Amino acid sequence: MLERAVIIGDGQMALVTADAIAERGMAVRVWSPFKEDAAALARSRLSPRLKDFHITEAVEITGEDAAAFSDVTLVVNAIPTQFIRSVWQRLGEHLPAGVPIISVSKGIENKTLLRPTQVIAEIVGEDHPLCVLSGPTIAAELAQRMPATMVAASADLQLGRRVQDLLNVPWLRIYTNDDLLGVELAGATKNVIALAAGMIDGLGAGDNAKSALLARGLAEIARLGAALGARLDTFFGIAGVGDLATTCFSPEGRNRTCGERLGRGEKLQDILAESSSVVEGVPTTQSVVELAERHGVDMPITRAVHAILFEDMSPRDAITELMSREMKVEQIG
């Protein structure tokens, strides 16, 4: 079917998703929360955060709340997690009844410990079919239309297929999956592990250590997922280990880069103050530690990241402590 999609958000993922939808020949509109940003983007067609990327004129840009939803058949949420609630509180009244919402946000809301689609459902009600779109998608590569895969996860298989079709361009391969909870949780928690991976880079501890961390990190986020009712399998698929790998190894990743600077001894406040984008893993670490406590799940890497971010522990001490924990039988999931 011919879709008309609106993307709520004007960050990197919003723009590269719009690029694919436009190339697919579907109508697509990008909504920016700030009218000035929308006007600048509509004029320049360039994003300050995506080098050499030009947004085609086929993509409509708007800063108007009501107009954003005119005639849309699909809505894509691409707002940083901690801002989803306020954005949807503002937009909710304009949302057409029953229109499906696809979320690409990767985080967990502080205090409520809700996933992006849970926050949205709490505000806009339960009559919108939900889908999570996730995977190893460094935006700088998608901006160059380099090949990538994603998972469209929804309890509504029909909606998963629509998202598959919406993004059916030569450089994307979309898999469907019915474990929305697992896919959304994997996308959020991998950012915490990526912070730790970056620290290993910053400490110069090497790829053996980073790969061990990736494996042990995967085991602990899968354990949390299983405790929350997700399928373990999901964590070992494209939206799990695939996304985790690219986030831990790509030099472009924001969370990895933030971790690397922490590993080199910089202060979190200084890094965040200089960053033009949100580092999702930082607030998500707080939420994940609380989720793990609530569900009695052991997450030593996440706890170490928390201690480094918020309790003044040095990355070197934390990594040494992780490496010297009592040797034991390997336990997965």
Next chain:
Amino acid sequence: MLERAVIIGDGQMALVTADAIAERGMAVRVWSPFKEDAAALARSRLSPRLKDFHITEAVEITGEDAAAFSDVTLVVNAIPTQFIRSVWQRLGEHLPAGVPIISVSKGIENKTLLRPTQVIAEIVGEDHPLCVLSGPTIAAELAQRMPATMVAASADLQLGRRVQDLLNVPWLRIYTNDDLLGVELAGATKNVIALAAGMIDGLGAGDNAKSALLARGLAEIARLGAALGARLDTFFGIAGVGDLATTCFSPEGRNRTCGERLGRGEKLQDILAESSSVVEGVPTTQSVVELAERHGVDMPITRAVHAILFEDMSPRDAITELMSREMKVEQIG
């Protein structure tokens, strides 16, 4: 207990393993299949393949077959897979009865399709307890005593614990695991996926594509493992996804590097002729394709690597074909 170990082989993994055992305070001897190599190594204490690495005088070096096994309590097999049979046919008669054998080789023998420990057992008999030692262990990093983890897999838990103790040095963390089959198979098959990962690097296709390949590659080697009786879990642990990640992403890896040169258009024969070390993934690809056929397991990435290595398919065509296969529901294991 105080061990006296002999390492059969003088490659990179043999030397860095000897280094750890010596540092642990256990007696250790390295056996080289060539008397001249043993003499050169004993004199120089340097390896041509490990920059800035010096083998301590505490490590005895020998090229004598019978002397190699004098008073040993443990034997470590570190011979490239396709040479294990001939080496052990030569050494077998000197092996003391009942002494345990730990294998660090990562491959599958051509034609017989046997794993390293199966080849050894076929030659030396069934009365030697077996252990597989595997994990993300780029030798260049271990040579610098950078932190790493490994899995000691054995049906004999007692032997797993002895290996844990043998390598109990500050830069290593050894996990025990009872799924020897899974750990050994994961170590072999990840080299095939690493060849494909290198091709993606050579083609400049990016980290999103490489991470998707890692996830889909993991799914297909896990599927083979399950069909052969391994635990699926093992593939999602340190010796599975951990080793796969370091092999796909570390610039040092031989299999990844070989794949990268293939991706850039070089010919396999030229690459192998110039390489001073064995590229385990190349013969292993042949064995894995046959194993998959025999057990009716679908392994599209492995088949693509086979087509590139042995059937003159271009890496670009193969990757494009993989990316454009019919979109479908994600399936793990």
